[in-house]
Ligand SMILES: [Ca+2]
């Protein structure tokens with residue numbers, strides 16, 4: 001069990017949020033990222049939310065002109081932190097900062113935090129919003145680019161320790177709209193893992209600013225690499241995919257496969273998924289039920305025995 005975001009199984013380079021004066025063509029459509037963390041009800045110890053490279057400058061980040069971006073990281077818990085619909089919408093025009101603010105801090109270009117961890121907390125797990133359908137006590141981290149035009153890249157870890165990354169047993173992260181930087185190396189494959197509950201009969205995926213970098217495809221019990229629509233520069237693409245009985249109560253493995261020849265660098269992407277009712281479906285840092293595999297024998301009738 002581990003709670004880094006991006007997660008180990010996702011193989012994503014870093015999360016990204018641009019300053020609000022950024023150009024959407026650089027790969028962030030609204031300069032806000034929201035990540036939820038779920039802590040099991042049975043967990044009693046203090047927890048910490050750690051951010052790697054919260055500054056914008058120096059290592060890891062994406063510079064445009066002078067470094068002038070400020071980013072605010074805010075932790076929320078309490079009633080409404082996740083259950084308020086404003087926190088789970090594609091368009092952040094509602095009350096996405098719902099719940100009780102537990103901590104908040106802004107970072108600019110600051111060498112003290114360059115390539116270093118900053119720790120929020122301690123938090124008592126009971127300060128989260130209790131939502132058994134999301135696995136326990138839920139905390140929300142809202143990351144906003146409040147000024148400037150550079151890209152802030154960072155990584156997260158939910159820890160039991162202020163100074164080190166020590167996983168919280170049974171905890172995980174989830175997110176409804178995910179913004180991240182792909183690896184530069186063209187042989188890398190990144191993954192995201194939505195879960196198909198019994199209500200899902202079709203999904204609509206939307207991705208932004210993929211820069212036509214290779215292929216996005218789905219592996220699931222019934223899908224052996226079904227291809228999803230991909231976007232170009234500063235542009236959304238959507239496609240709809242049927243979900244069959246074999247895919248219910250399973251995760252999907254959405255694979256983001258870079259173009260081997262194009263050598264596209266610094267590619268920032270936004271992606272989200274809706275069900276047939278237009279409700280956002282979360283991606284999970286730890287795929288529920290494990291990483292899905294294609295069941296090659298679905299729909300193939302057994303051959304008559306040879307006599
Ligand atoms: Ca940095």
Ligand SMILES: [Ca+2]
Pocket residue numbers: 063064065066067068069148149150
């Ligand atoms: Ca700048």
Ligand SMILES: [Ca+2]
Pocket residue numbers: 052053054055056057060061152153154
């Ligand atoms: Ca950074």
